[in-house]
Amino acid sequence: MNPRHGHGRELRLLAMLALAAAALMWAMPFAWMLVASLRPESASASDIASLIPSGTVGLGNFTEAWSEGTFPLWYFNTFLMCGGILAMQCITVTAAGYAFARLSFPGRSVLFYLFLLQLMLVPPILIVPNLTTIVSLGLYDRLPGVMAPYFASAFGTFLMRQTFRSIPRDYEDAAMLDGASLSQLIWHVLLPLARPGLAAFAIVSVSYHWNEFLWPLIALSSPANQVLTVGLASFTTGAESASEWGVIAAGTLLVAAPLILVFVVFQRRIVSSFVFTGIK
Amino acid sequence: MGGSSSNTNRRGGAITGDRLDQAAPLARNGALALTAPVRIGAGRRRARTARQRSILAASLLLAPSALFLATFTYWPVLQVLVRSFIDHQYGEVARFGFGNYARLFADPHFRQAAWNNIVYGVGTIVPSLAFALLFALGLRDNRRFTAFLRTLLVLPMMIPLVAASALFIFIFLPGEGLIDHYLAFLGAGQTNWLGNPSLAMPSIIALTVWKNTGYYMLFFLAGLAGIPDQLVEAAMLEGAGPVQRFRHVILPLLGPTLAFVLVIALLNVLTQVDHIVVMTDGGPSDQTNVLLFYIYQQAHQNNDMGLAAAATAVSVAVLFILSAGSLRALERGIHYES
Numbered sequence: 001m002n003p004r005h006g007h008g009r010e011l012r013l014l015a016m017l018a019l020a021a022a023a024l025m026w027a028m029p030f031a032w033m034l035v036a037s038l039r040p041e042s043a044s045a046s047d048i049a050s051l052i053p054s055g056t057v058g059l060g061n062f063t064e065a066w067s068e069g070t071f072p073l074w075y076f077n078t079f080l081m082c083g084g085i086l087a088m089q090c091i092t093v094t095a096a097g098y099a100f101a102r103l104s105f106p107g108r109s110v111l112f113y114l115f116l117l118q119l120m121l122v123p124p125i126l127i128v129p130n131l132t133t134i135v136s137l138g139l140y141d142r143l144p145g146v147m148a149p150y151f152a153s154a155f156g157t158f159l160m161r162q163t164f165r166s167i168p169r170d171y172e173d174a175a176m177l178d179g180a181s182l183s184q185l186i187w188h189v190l191l192p193l194a195r196p197g198l199a200a201f202a203i204v205s206v207s208y209h210w211n212e213f214l215w216p217l218i219a220l221s222s223p224a225n226q227v228l229t230v231g232l233a234s235f236t237t238g239a240e241s242a243s244e245w246g247v248i249a250a251g252t253l254l255v256a257a258p259l260i261l262v263f264v265v266f267q268r269r270i271v272s273s274f275v276f277t278g279i280k
Numbered sequence: 281m282g283g284s285s286s287n288t289n290r291r292g293g294a295i296t297g298d299r300l301d302q303a304a305p306l307a308r309n310g311a312l313a314l315t316a317p318v319r320i321g322a323g324r325r326r327a328r329t330a331r332q333r334s335i336l337a338a339s340l341l342l343a344p345s346a347l348f349l350a351t352f353t354y355w356p357v358l359q360v361l362v363r364s365f366i367d368h369q370y371g372e373v374a375r376f377g378f379g380n381y382a383r384l385f386a387d388p389h390f391r392q393a394a395w396n397n398i399v400y401g402v403g404t405i406v407p408s409l410a411f412a413l414l415f416a417l418g419l420r421d422n423r424r425f426t427a428f429l430r431t432l433l434v435l436p437m438m439i440p441l442v443a444a445s446a447l448f449i450f451i452f453l454p455g456e457g458l459i460d461h462y463l464a465f466l467g468a469g470q471t472n473w474l475g476n477p478s479l480a481m482p483s484i485i486a487l488t489v490w491k492n493t494g495y496y497m498l499f500f501l502a503g504l505a506g507i508p509d510q511l512v513e514a515a516m517l518e519g520a521g522p523v524q525r526f527r528h529v530i531l532p533l534l535g536p537t538l539a540f541v542l543v544i545a546l547l548n549v550l551t552q553v554d555h556i557v558v559m560t561d562g563g564p565s566d567q568t569n570v571l572l573f574y575i576y577q578q579a580h581q582n583n584d585m586g587l588a589a590a591a592t593a594v595s596v597a598v599l600f601i602l603s604a605g606s607l608r609a610l611e612r613g614i615h616y617e618s
Contacts, residue, residue, distance in 0.1 A: 019415065026432055049458045050461070095340075095342070098341060103334045103337055103338040120600065124551040125599060126357070126360070126592070127579075129355075129357075133351065133352065148352060152346075211442075213554040214554055229554075245453075245456075255443050256440065259438045263434075
């Protein structure tokens with residue numbers, strides 16, 4: 001067929017090799033994190049950068065990181081923060097998404113664009129005025145204060161609007177004919193059908209807030225209220241000697257591990273969520 | 281569209297007297313003063329119409345979101361705008377003017393931060409989009425090996441930027457760090473990656489490219505999956521080589537995806553500063569200071585709220601300009617999807 005077939009095949013192999021090399025480069029920081037965190041404490045400081053495991057495996061770095069930082073507390077606060085935000089968002093986003101998808105009212109499209117503005121006016125850029133607001137609401141240094149700016153989500157509203165629109169109207173009409181009220185309709189008919197959209201949103205929301213740093217950094221002050229990212233940052237910037245790098249690698253792994261584990265297990269689902277949803 | 285139920289009785293405001301008393305205040309108070317006033321014909325008080333029921337329901341459903349958006353999005357923007365024009369505050373009396381903006385644009389740190397943000401933007405967006413597209417093109421077929429490579433590339437997206445920074449502080453560590461350790465085998469000496477003013481920004485850029493490329497790749501993979509195979513095969517039969525196929529078939533069809541990813545990347549450039557806070561603190565000599573970090577500095581280190589407000593207003597304006605293009609890209613994305 002193609003006279004250059006053989007040539008193309010070689011080129012293909014070469015390209016694949018280059019891609020594999022690039023992907024391995026990408027994985028290097030993770031490889032170092034894993035190797036350095038599992039190296040026994042007794043290992044000499046000079047090979048801290050080595051990517052080759054030292055043969056023996058020790059969990060000393062993890063126990064030290066665990067006791068140096070207050071990881072149980074940080075995990076708890078982070079879970080609480082992500083869970084609280086998600087729970088509230090599920091309510092606001094489903095309600096608003098339904099209204100925009102199914103109800104007709106004057107000014108609907110104008111209002112929808114006003115909602116979408118939040119996609120651009122993202123909370124990180126508004127940290128200064130938002131801090132003033134949560135201080136005056138008495139929510140400074142409290143987890144609800146960190147959560148509050150995220151309770152409404154333009155992105156989630158948009159997503160749920162799309163999801164509700166993709167559900168055939170016949171289901172609702174049938175339920176309405178059977179005499180279902182609006183709340184029954186939403187709870188028993190629409191929400192179960194909208195679960196894929198909500199799941200996609202939950203994945204994006206939790207991973208965003210699990211990873212967030214600047215806003216919790218300035219909205220929380222007492223050590224008892226810190227979340228994982230802020231804890232890790234204080235942990236890291238204190239490092240001086242090479243022997244501490246193993247501990248920091250362990251701490252970093254402790255912070256990143258839950259999401260990485262979830263990712264590896266639900267990879268397909270998560271990838272499609274991020275693509276499906278578009279914006280973080 | 282969602283309006284079929286309201287088509288009946290569009291003008292009709294027939295409401296029974298007692299129902300009206302409940303419905304109208306609720307519609308007005310439901311945080312949505314934006315809903316148009318309910319039209320009530322005095323002579324048409326029969327039953328609550330579908331239209332009014334739908335307005336009431338919409339008000340109730342939108343109220344929670346509207347309340348939070350008003351408190352934490354619209355109000356802060358207004359607050360920032362007003363605050364940025366207050367030059368002096370004597371107790372209750374404020375003097376308005378352009379003083380903060382004058383100070384802001386005269387501040388060499390701000391100018392440096394704005395310039396750095398542009399450098400950071402171009403420096404991260406161009407390579408990360410190029411790599412993402414390249415990886416997506418090379419790894420799009422569904423084989424076990426390519427899937428594994430894709431996973432490796434996507435992993436950085438799942439870890440916090442702070443965790444990535446912790447890893448890269450070590451990677452960039454002079455002498456003992458990962459890069460210098462392996463460069464030493466090539467005979468290179470120590471390099472102070474984060475401490476050298478001309479290397480600090482490139483180092484931050486390298487970290488950002490590493491962190492974001494996999495995320496952008498996912499969108500390109502989805503975009504590529506949406507291109508019909510027949511089109512590419514047809515081009516192949518016409519004798520188009522790989523480069524021509526990419527230029528004339530794939531790239532034009534990827535347009536909406538590209539626009540969409542570009543918008544996300546632009547937003548990231550203006551809103552991600554965690555690595556700067558953790559790794560360089562804006563230094564050395566302001567070389568890694570960017571707009572959001574400058575705002576953070578003014579508000580929390582210098583306690584200069586006027587300057588912070590003016591800088592926030594400038595950032596919001598930039599975001600607004602981007603938002604026009606962004607909304608259009610979003611709409612195109614939807615169009616593309618269906």
